[in-house]
Amino acid sequence: MTQSEFTDSRRCKNVTQFVLLRESMPGKWSILIALSLAVSSFAVAQSVSQYDVVWEAPSEDSSGSMPIGNGDIGLNLWVDPAGELVFYISKTDSWSENARLLKLGLVRVKMSPGLWEQGMVFRQKLNLGGGQIEITAGEGERERRLRVWVDANRPVIFVEARGERPFDLEAKLQIWRTHERRIKGAEAVSARGLTGNDKNDYPIIVYPDTIATGRADSVVWYHRNEKSCYPVTLKNQHLGGLLQKYPDPLMHRTFGGSMLGEGLRAVDGVTLKSQETRNRFVLEIHPLTAQTKTGDEWLELLEKQVERVDSQDFELARAEHRRWWESFWDRSWIHVSGSKAGDEAHVVSRGYALQRWINACGGRGGYPIKFNGSIFTVDAQVGDEHFDGDYRRWGAMYWWQNTRLPYWSMLAAGDFDLMGPLFAMYSSALDLCKDKTTIYYQHKGAFFPETMYFWGTNGNCDYGWGHPGPETINQYIRREWQGGIEITAMMLDYHAMKQDEQFLSETVLPIAEEVLTFYDEHWDRDADGKIRFEPAQALETWWQCVNPTPEVAGLRHVLQRLLALEEGVRRSQVAAWRRMLRDLPPMPVTDEDGKRFVLPAEKFDVLRNSENPELYAVFPYRLYGLAFGNLEVGLETWRRRRVKESVGWRQDSIQAAYLGLADEAAKYVSGNFSTWHKASRFPAFWGPNFDWVPDQDHGSVAMIALQRMALQDNGGQIILLPAWPKNWDVAFKLHAGMNTTVECEVRGGKVLKLEVRPGSRRSDVKLGSQWQ
Numbered sequence: 001m002t003q004s005e006f007t008d009s010r011r012c013k014n015v016t017q018f019v020l021l022r023e024s025m026p027g028k029w030s031i032l033i034a035l036s037l038a039v040s041s042f043a044v045a046q047s048v049s050q051y052d053v054v055w056e057a058p059s060e061d062s063s064g065s066m067p068i069g070n071g072d073i074g075l076n077l078w079v080d081p082a083g084e085l086v087f088y089i090s091k092t093d094s095w096s097e098n099a100r101l102l103k104l105g106l107v108r109v110k111m112s113p114g115l116w117e118q119g120m121v122f123r124q125k126l127n128l129g130g131g132q133i134e135i136t137a138g139e140g141e142r143e144r145r146l147r148v149w150v151d152a153n154r155p156v157i158f159v160e161a162r163g164e165r166p167f168d169l170e171a172k173l174q175i176w177r178t179h180e181r182r183i184k185g186a187e188a189v190s191a192r193g194l195t196g197n198d199k200n201d202y203p204i205i206v207y208p209d210t211i212a213t214g215r216a217d218s219v220v221w222y223h224r225n226e227k228s229c230y231p232v233t234l235k236n237q238h239l240g241g242l243l244q245k246y247p248d249p250l251m252h253r254t255f256g257g258s259m260l261g262e263g264l265r266a267v268d269g270v271t272l273k274s275q276e277t278r279n280r281f282v283l284e285i286h287p288l289t290a291q292t293k294t295g296d297e298w299l300e301l302l303e304k305q306v307e308r309v310d311s312q313d314f315e316l317a318r319a320e321h322r323r324w325w326e327s328f329w330d331r332s333w334i335h336v337s338g339s340k341a342g343d344e345a346h347v348v349s350r351g352y353a354l355q356r357w358i359n360a361c362g363g364r365g366g367y368p369i370k371f372n373g374s375i376f377t378v379d380a381q382v383g384d385e386h387f388d389g390d391y392r393r394w395g396a397m398y399w400w401q402n403t404r405l406p407y408w409s410m411l412a413a414g415d416f417d418l419m420g421p422l423f424a425m426y427s428s429a430l431d432l433c434k435d436k437t438t439i440y441y442q443h444k445g446a447f448f449p450e451t452m453y454f455w456g457t458n459g460n461c462d463y464g465w466g467h468p469g470p471e472t473i474n475q476y477i478r479r480e481w482q483g484g485i486e487i488t489a490m491m492l493d494y495h496a497m498k499q500d501e502q503f504l505s506e507t508v509l510p511i512a513e514e515v516l517t518f519y520d521e522h523w524d525r526d527a528d529g530k531i532r533f534e535p536a537q538a539l540e541t542w543w544q545c546v547n548p549t550p551e552v553a554g555l556r557h558v559l560q561r562l563l564a565l566e567e568g569v570r571r572s573q574v575a576a577w578r579r580m581l582r583d584l585p586p587m588p589v590t591d592e593d594g595k596r597f598v599l600p601a602e603k604f605d606v607l608r609n610s611e612n613p614e615l616y617a618v619f620p621y622r623l624y625g626l627a628f629g630n631l632e633v634g635l636e637t638w639r640r641r642r643v644k645e646s647v648g649w650r651q652d653s654i655q656a657a658y659l660g661l662a663d664e665a666a667k668y669v670s671g672n673f674s675t676w677h678k679a680s681r682f683p684a685f686w687g688p689n690f691d692w693v694p695d696q697d698h699g700s701v702a703m704i705a706l707q708r709m710a711l712q713d714n715g716g717q718i719i720l721l722p723a724w725p726k727n728w729d730v731a732f733k734l735h736a737g738m739n740t741t742v743e744c745e746v747r748g749g750k751v752l753k754l755e756v757r758p759g760s761r762r763s764d765v766k767l768g769s770q771w772q
Helices: 013-023 028-049 185-194 230-236 295-310 314-331 343-362 400-413 416-441 483-498 501-521 549-563 570-585 613-617 631-639 652-658 661-671 694-710 759-764
Strands: 053-055 066-069 072-080 084-093 101-112 122-127 134-137 143-150 155-174 211-212 219-225 254-262 264-266 272-276 278-291 333-337 381-383 384-389 536-538 542-550 587-593 595-598 601-607 711-713 718-720 729-736 740-747 750-757 765-767
Touching: 028 211, 028 333, 066 134, 066 143, 066 343, 072 134, 072 143, 072 219, 072 254, 084 143, 084 254, 084 278, 101 219, 101 254, 155 219, 155 254, 185 333, 185 384, 211 314, 219 272, 219 295, 254 272, 254 295, 272 278, 272 759, 278 295, 295 613, 333 343, 333 384, 343 400, 343 661, 343 694, 400 416, 400 694, 400 729, 416 483, 416 501, 416 652, 416 711, 483 501, 501 549, 501 570, 536 549, 536 601, 542 549, 549 570, 549 613, 595 613, 613 631, 631 652, 652 661, 661 694, 694 729, 711 729, 718 740, 750 759, 759 765
Parallel strands: 536 542, 718 765
Antiparallel strands: 053 122, 066 072, 072 084, 084 101, 101 155, 122 134, 134 143, 143 155, 155 272, 155 278, 211 219, 219 254, 254 278, 264 272, 333 729, 381 384, 542 601, 587 595, 711 718, 729 740, 740 750
16 A cells, blocks of 8 residues: 555645545646535534544543544554553454454554653544544654544554654554453353353353464464354254254354554564664554354455555545545534533533444444444453453343434434444344244244344343243343334334335335234234233333333334335235234323323333333334324323433433423433543443443433434424524534435524425425424
8 A cells, every 4th residue: 555644634634635536637627626625524524623532641541542443443542651552453243152242452552762751742632524543742853643543445444653753663462362261250241141051051261362473574363263152042042943044153253353564574473563763654454354164264365355455545545534534424413502501512512423423433334333332342340350351241132222222313313324234133133033933933923032142032141041932031021022113113214214215125124024923913812803912011111011002102103104105015015004003902091180191001010120111102103292293192101201310221311302392301411411431531431321331322312312302304394493492502414304404503592594405395394383
């Protein structure tokens, strides 16, 4: 890869755009167009730059790390008190033998003379607009600059280092998986699917990584799964007959990387050192995950990947990287301001931008975002024990109630590409879930378990070791299957916004068909011909229910949405949906002292958790609310909710926004974005709350609420500022149905700007009642 002189980002905002154009548009027109694009990109960068995170001292340890990534590859990066640059490397698909999502390793970069020492100037900045971390240390001839970025378009990490005077550079890989080790006790929670085995006949073993020795110019390492918990999981859950049909996704999965750089030589299997002093070095790290028959085959794939990436012109690659991030920030934004809002305006706007940054850094890989840390977990002190960077509380499975929340925030943000991994995981698991339904219940359709490995089964800890089944021994999630309804609702929203008919036919309808069939066939009808959901439960909270609200409201919402589709559906499907809608029991609404409100279920007992299932009729299923009707019933349900709090995965702020409660929603949103993990330096590492650090629900809930405060779309009409407080000024750009974007500016309680694209949808926009 051809590498040009390192240029400080403050002096290259226009250069990057010119690089992109110089190849194809010679002459003065290319310069004029480049300057025009530069002005546009500069405006985007300026608007988000106010939320850049800047530190003026190094960090003590990994709790002072900054996150950066390209959607699949992530770093937790910091400069330690010794002046060394340190970072963990993570990946979205580095699943181990025990289905733990492992780090690839840790890298230390040392400069000589050192980057920083006590008394020197230091500045570390997360440059959101450029998608990079910039570090400056020292002054004059001692000044050094580092720029670290994970290419948005290619699987490679770059560390660029430059000094006013020549220096030496050393890069060292550190791995901690050096020998077989059994994990147990509190640490075993990070492999939670395999815990709870009283007989201890399946010990949880950490296996060592491999260093590929004998390389002169690179450090190469990998972890290769020669064992797998997949067979024991399926066999224990009476699904062993499916092992041939659905190949093991863990066995021989291999992940690692290659570290190299011009002017650097390998001095041992884990260290690169400069041969001579230079003013500039560029360190490259190329991560790779693949399932291969042999380790050598993986090494061949890695070599080809390095060749392919390095064939790209370096400056062009960096310009394209920057352009990706500029385009990302230009999709949408919410900037809260105004003297009346005070400091909370900046806190809210910064929290929104930083959570969106974390979503983008970890949301475009092979698998969905992990609610319990994404790919940005670090080593942690838990009680009296210190666990390595592979630890995360609640382990590797996906809890639907937690996993969904980052994805609901992506719709209005226009981050549709980030939603692909979630939809792909559920689509890929559909066939196994259909077969599982047939084996367990002898009827058609499919259910998705609440706590699910990416391939579609429970963990054995929830199913129960040696449990006869078919339902789980874990009563919290025994019949919590409504996630299949909700992901269908989310997919229908995606389709309504993107108008992607291929997505409808290939993804939405196959999942909708099987989920609805399951709910249609699994329960009996009562004397009136209505489906009677019993036995059932309302989320994890009420364990003994008849006709729980999440199921009844969710099915009603989804069926009505499906029946509203004008194209791409068969007559037989429409007839079946109409029949099922007719057969649904009524919503569990009651009347007390002339006030009507929704109950958690028609009948409910055995309280075990702290959700408000009745408010699922407000969000995510939107039967009651400002934009959807029955507002008074929704408000009375809200007033009577049992748990009143906004933290972690709690949804009070979102539901307040849907009900037009501007002050309540604003209070909750401000509270969420003001509260991050006390031991973490980065101001969007929330948690742990109910999960782990960084908690991906805490910030995402606040994102969703802030969006719905600014804009709500009921499928035909767009309500502007439905729950926006008068004392908050704002400028925003958000997405709505039918490929619509709405850009609005509010100052001093007045709407100063409103742009709707396409213009044909301008007549569909209506101001919220308090703004009329």
